[in-house]
Amino acid sequence: TQLLEQSPQFLSIQEGENLTVYCNSSSVFSSLQWYRQEPGEGPVLLVTVVTGGEVKKLKRLTFQFGDARKDSSLHITAAQPGDTGLYLCAGGGYGGSQGNLIFGKGTKLSVKP
Amino acid sequence: EPEVTQTPSHQVTQMGQEVILRCVPISNHLYFYWYRQILGQKVEFLVSFYNNEISEKSEIFDDQFSVERPDGSNFTLKIRSTKLEDSAMYFCASSVDGYTGELFFGEGSRLTVL
Numbered sequence: 585t586q587l588l589e590q591s592p593q594f595l596s597i598q599e600g601e602n603l604t605v606y607c608n609s610s611s612v613f614s615s616l617q618w619y620r621q622e623p624g625e626g627p628v629l630l631v632t633v634v635t636g637g638e639v640k641k642l643k644r645l646t647f648q649f650g651d652a653r654k655d656s657s658l659h660i661t662a663a664q665p666g667d668t669g670l671y672l673c674a675g676g677g678y679g680g681s682q683g684n685l686i687f688g689k690g691t692k693l694s695v696k697p
Numbered sequence: 698e699p700e701v702t703q704t705p706s707h708q709v710t711q712m713g714q715e716v717i718l719r720c721v722p723i724s725n726h727l728y729f730y731w732y733r734q735i736l737g738q739k740v741e742f743l744v745s746f747y748n749n750e751i752s753e754k755s756e757i758f759d760d761q762f763s764v765e766r767p768d769g770s771n772f773t774l775k776i777r778s779t780k781l782e783d784s785a786m787y788f789c790a791s792s793v794d795g796y797t798g799e800l801f802f803g804e805g806s807r808l809t810v811l
Binding site: 617624628 | 701728730732738739740741742745753755786788790792794795796797798799800801802803804805807
Protein backbone atom coordinates (compact mmCIF):
# COMPACT_ATOMS: atom_id res chain seq x y z
CA THR A 585 0.00 0.00 0.00
CA GLN A 586 1.39 3.37 -0.98
CA LEU A 587 1.47 5.94 1.81
CA LEU A 588 2.56 9.54 1.94
CA GLU A 589 3.74 10.84 5.30
CA GLN A 590 3.86 14.57 5.83
CA SER A 591 5.80 16.41 8.49
CA PRO A 592 5.43 18.39 10.53
CA GLN A 593 1.73 17.94 11.09
CA PHE A 594 1.39 21.46 12.52
CA LEU A 595 3.61 24.49 12.11
CA SER A 596 3.13 27.89 13.67
CA ILE A 597 5.58 30.63 12.73
CA GLN A 598 5.93 34.39 12.64
CA GLU A 599 5.59 36.44 9.51
CA GLY A 600 8.90 36.70 7.68
CA GLU A 601 10.27 33.33 8.77
CA ASN A 602 11.23 30.56 6.38
CA LEU A 603 9.89 27.04 6.63
CA THR A 604 10.10 23.65 4.99
CA VAL A 605 7.53 20.88 5.02
CA TYR A 606 8.21 17.34 3.95
CA CYS A 607 6.39 14.57 2.17
CA ASN A 608 7.91 11.10 2.36
CA SER A 609 7.11 7.66 1.11
CA SER A 610 8.72 4.27 0.82
CA SER A 611 7.19 3.98 -2.64
CA VAL A 612 8.24 5.54 -5.91
CA PHE A 613 5.80 7.93 -7.49
CA SER A 614 5.87 8.94 -11.12
CA SER A 615 4.70 12.38 -10.05
CA LEU A 616 3.76 14.25 -6.93
CA GLN A 617 1.42 17.15 -6.54
CA TRP A 618 1.18 19.78 -3.84
CA TYR A 619 -2.24 21.14 -3.03
CA ARG A 620 -3.41 23.77 -0.60
CA GLN A 621 -6.73 23.43 1.17
CA GLU A 622 -8.64 26.10 3.05
CA PRO A 623 -11.19 25.11 5.72
CA GLY A 624 -14.43 23.93 4.15
CA GLU A 625 -13.07 24.06 0.62
CA GLY A 626 -11.58 21.67 -1.89
CA PRO A 627 -7.83 21.25 -2.47
CA VAL A 628 -6.31 23.68 -4.94
CA LEU A 629 -3.40 22.51 -7.06
CA LEU A 630 -0.14 24.39 -6.52
CA VAL A 631 2.38 22.38 -8.52
CA THR A 632 3.27 19.04 -10.07
CA VAL A 633 6.79 17.60 -9.91
CA VAL A 634 7.65 14.77 -12.25
CA THR A 635 11.38 14.34 -12.69
CA GLY A 636 13.66 13.11 -9.89
CA GLY A 637 15.61 16.06 -8.52
CA GLU A 638 13.26 18.56 -10.11
CA VAL A 639 12.90 21.97 -8.47
CA LYS A 640 9.99 24.27 -9.22
CA LYS A 641 9.42 27.76 -7.93
CA LEU A 642 6.13 29.52 -7.48
CA LYS A 643 6.90 33.03 -6.17
CA ARG A 644 8.09 32.44 -2.58
CA LEU A 645 7.35 28.70 -2.70
CA THR A 646 10.01 26.23 -3.81
CA PHE A 647 9.08 22.62 -4.46
CA GLN A 648 11.58 19.80 -4.83
CA PHE A 649 11.14 16.20 -5.88
CA GLY A 650 13.66 13.76 -4.46
CA ASP A 651 16.13 12.06 -6.77
CA ALA A 652 14.51 8.69 -6.13
CA ARG A 653 11.02 10.14 -6.57
CA LYS A 654 9.99 8.95 -3.12
CA ASP A 655 9.91 12.28 -1.34
CA SER A 656 9.26 15.94 -1.87
CA SER A 657 9.61 19.16 0.04
CA LEU A 658 7.97 22.55 0.03
CA HIS A 659 9.99 25.53 1.19
CA ILE A 660 8.38 28.89 1.83
CA THR A 661 10.57 31.97 2.06
CA ALA A 662 9.51 34.95 4.14
CA ALA A 663 6.14 33.49 5.06
CA GLN A 664 3.14 35.78 5.13
CA PRO A 665 -0.21 35.45 6.95
CA GLY A 666 -1.79 34.73 3.57
CA ASP A 667 0.23 31.52 3.41
CA THR A 668 -1.79 30.12 6.30
CA GLY A 669 -3.56 26.92 5.30
CA LEU A 670 -3.31 23.16 4.98
CA TYR A 671 -0.65 21.95 2.56
CA LEU A 672 -1.21 18.53 1.09
CA CYS A 673 1.05 16.36 -0.98
CA ALA A 674 -0.50 13.78 -3.24
CA GLY A 675 0.75 11.14 -5.61
CA GLY A 676 -0.79 8.92 -8.19
CA GLY A 677 -1.96 6.50 -8.49
CA TYR A 678 -4.35 4.22 -6.90
CA GLY A 679 -4.82 1.34 -9.28
CA GLY A 680 -2.08 2.67 -11.50
CA SER A 681 -3.80 5.77 -12.77
CA GLN A 682 -2.13 9.07 -12.02
CA GLY A 683 -5.45 10.76 -11.40
CA ASN A 684 -6.41 8.44 -8.59
CA LEU A 685 -4.49 10.29 -5.94
CA ILE A 686 -3.15 9.17 -2.60
CA PHE A 687 -3.03 12.11 -0.24
CA GLY A 688 -0.90 12.78 2.79
CA LYS A 689 -2.55 14.02 5.99
CA GLY A 690 -1.20 17.49 5.40
CA THR A 691 0.78 20.15 7.20
CA LYS A 692 -1.34 22.80 8.85
CA LEU A 693 0.57 26.07 8.62
CA SER A 694 -0.24 29.13 10.67
CA VAL A 695 1.65 32.35 9.98
CA LYS A 696 1.15 35.00 12.61
CA PRO A 697 1.55 38.69 11.77
CA GLU B 698 -11.71 30.85 -14.69
CA PRO B 699 -13.45 27.50 -15.24
CA GLU B 700 -14.33 25.67 -12.06
CA VAL B 701 -15.91 22.49 -10.79
CA THR B 702 -19.24 23.19 -9.13
CA GLN B 703 -20.95 20.98 -6.59
CA THR B 704 -24.44 20.89 -5.14
CA PRO B 705 -25.68 20.84 -2.49
CA SER B 706 -23.04 22.49 -0.35
CA HIS B 707 -24.50 20.83 2.73
CA GLN B 708 -27.01 18.01 3.08
CA VAL B 709 -28.40 16.58 6.27
CA THR B 710 -30.10 13.20 6.02
CA GLN B 711 -31.44 10.49 8.25
CA MET B 712 -29.62 7.18 8.48
CA GLY B 713 -30.92 4.76 5.88
CA GLN B 714 -31.91 7.43 3.37
CA GLU B 715 -30.47 7.81 -0.11
CA VAL B 716 -28.59 10.93 -1.15
CA ILE B 717 -27.42 12.18 -4.51
CA LEU B 718 -24.53 14.60 -4.73
CA ARG B 719 -24.14 16.52 -7.95
CA CYS B 720 -21.14 17.93 -9.75
CA VAL B 721 -20.56 19.87 -12.95
CA PRO B 722 -16.96 19.23 -14.03
CA ILE B 723 -14.93 21.66 -16.13
CA SER B 724 -16.32 21.44 -19.64
CA ASN B 725 -13.29 20.20 -21.61
CA HIS B 726 -12.19 17.73 -18.95
CA LEU B 727 -12.54 14.04 -19.68
CA TYR B 728 -11.78 12.37 -16.35
CA PHE B 729 -13.99 12.74 -13.29
CA TYR B 730 -13.47 11.73 -9.71
CA TRP B 731 -15.10 11.56 -6.33
CA TYR B 732 -13.07 11.86 -3.17
CA ARG B 733 -14.19 12.10 0.42
CA GLN B 734 -12.72 13.59 3.55
CA ILE B 735 -13.97 12.57 6.95
CA LEU B 736 -13.50 15.39 9.43
CA GLY B 737 -9.87 15.59 10.54
CA GLN B 738 -8.74 12.81 8.22
CA LYS B 739 -7.06 12.43 4.84
CA VAL B 740 -8.66 13.11 1.52
CA GLU B 741 -9.48 9.63 0.20
CA PHE B 742 -10.03 8.47 -3.37
CA LEU B 743 -13.40 6.89 -4.05
CA VAL B 744 -13.82 6.47 -7.78
CA SER B 745 -12.64 7.64 -11.18
CA PHE B 746 -14.82 7.82 -14.27
CA TYR B 747 -13.89 8.06 -17.92
CA ASN B 748 -15.75 7.53 -21.16
CA ASN B 749 -19.01 6.94 -19.31
CA GLU B 750 -17.75 4.15 -17.14
CA ILE B 751 -15.89 3.61 -13.89
CA SER B 752 -12.18 3.28 -14.56
CA GLU B 753 -11.05 2.63 -11.01
CA LYS B 754 -12.59 2.44 -7.55
CA SER B 755 -11.27 2.10 -4.04
CA GLU B 756 -12.28 -0.37 -1.34
CA ILE B 757 -14.50 2.33 0.13
CA PHE B 758 -16.60 2.45 -3.03
CA ASP B 759 -18.75 -0.62 -2.40
CA ASP B 760 -22.25 -1.49 -3.56
CA GLN B 761 -23.66 1.32 -1.45
CA PHE B 762 -22.19 3.84 -3.89
CA SER B 763 -22.82 4.49 -7.56
CA VAL B 764 -21.88 7.17 -10.06
CA GLU B 765 -23.30 8.25 -13.35
CA ARG B 766 -23.18 11.03 -15.88
CA PRO B 767 -26.83 11.23 -16.84
CA ASP B 768 -26.82 14.14 -19.27
CA GLY B 769 -23.28 14.81 -20.46
CA SER B 770 -22.66 17.60 -18.00
CA ASN B 771 -23.64 16.51 -14.51
CA PHE B 772 -21.64 13.84 -12.70
CA THR B 773 -23.44 12.37 -9.73
CA LEU B 774 -22.58 10.28 -6.70
CA LYS B 775 -25.43 8.29 -5.19
CA ILE B 776 -25.14 6.91 -1.70
CA ARG B 777 -27.80 4.39 -0.79
CA SER B 778 -28.91 3.51 2.71
CA THR B 779 -26.66 6.07 4.37
CA LYS B 780 -24.84 5.24 7.60
CA LEU B 781 -23.51 7.51 10.30
CA GLU B 782 -19.96 6.87 9.11
CA ASP B 783 -20.82 8.24 5.66
CA SER B 784 -20.78 11.71 7.20
CA ALA B 785 -17.96 13.49 5.41
CA MET B 786 -17.06 16.14 2.89
CA TYR B 787 -17.40 14.74 -0.62
CA PHE B 788 -15.28 16.37 -3.30
CA CYS B 789 -15.78 16.08 -7.01
CA ALA B 790 -12.76 16.65 -9.22
CA SER B 791 -11.99 16.63 -12.90
CA SER B 792 -8.90 16.57 -15.06
CA VAL B 793 -8.04 16.98 -18.71
CA ASP B 794 -6.31 13.62 -18.80
CA GLY B 795 -5.59 10.68 -16.54
CA TYR B 796 -1.82 10.87 -16.91
CA THR B 797 -1.12 13.55 -14.33
CA GLY B 798 -2.40 14.18 -10.87
CA GLU B 799 -3.47 17.68 -11.81
CA LEU B 800 -7.00 17.60 -10.58
CA PHE B 801 -9.37 20.49 -10.19
CA PHE B 802 -11.56 20.07 -7.14
CA GLY B 803 -14.95 21.49 -6.36
CA GLU B 804 -15.69 23.13 -3.05
CA GLY B 805 -17.29 19.99 -1.71
CA SER B 806 -20.63 18.77 -0.45
CA ARG B 807 -20.83 18.26 3.27
CA LEU B 808 -22.98 15.25 4.13
CA THR B 809 -24.25 14.87 7.65
CA VAL B 810 -26.02 11.61 8.50
CA LEU B 811 -28.08 11.65 11.67
